[in-house]
């Protein structure tokens with residue numbers, strides 16, 4: 001039986017028009033809360049909540065939320081301008097650049113603010129059919145080079161009693177994209193958070209992005225980088241076979 005291949009929704013995801021340069025093999029994680037187990041689902045106790053595998057500690061200053069940190073960013077950018085041999089007295093366009101960049105960072109790094117967490121509503125749900133949100137656009141900044149990487153994400157899961165609100169996947173994506181980030185970590189963090197929220201039977205997070213640190217420096221090649229985190233029932237046949245057959249999200 002080819003459940004995934006015959007599912008028009010999933011097929012439409014997998015037949016999307018996106019190019020792929022690199023792809024991670026789907027991987028199952030032992031102990032996934034939603035995995036089918038011998039003896040049937042629902043019989044075993046759920047495992048105790050655990051720390052997010054992909055969580056990274058916030059900076060000691062908690063990011064840019066405190067006003068003092070914003071001022072420090074502004075001073076640092078002014079220093080950077082001077083270090084590059086630029087002079088606002090000669091180039092007046094630079095005069096407001098430190099303040100503008102500090103404002104920019106406060107906005108695009110809002111995911112670093114201490115205590116913030118995406119507001120994602122969850123609801124009881126009896127159905128078990130695939131839920132999928134595809135082609136969510138995002139912008140982030142490469143943690144290695146501080147230049148943008150951007151693309152789109154697809155989030156899919158098989159509910160096991162709860163679903164997230166319809167905007168939830170986009171909120172998770174934005175929260176974890178708005179910080180200096182690795183695409184691989186972004187993918188895993190969305191998956192971890194979704195798993196904690198609804199403990200699905202299986203999930204897949206597929207992120208495809210262009211990286212300006214690859215395009216405007218170094219090898220100077222344009223290419224799409226794809227990362228996938230696939231767990232539980234979606235990492236096992238027939239779903240895994242359907243995903244593997246289709247090189248595009």
Ligand SMILES: [Zn+2]
Nearest residue numbers: 142144145213
């Ligand atoms: Zn980079």
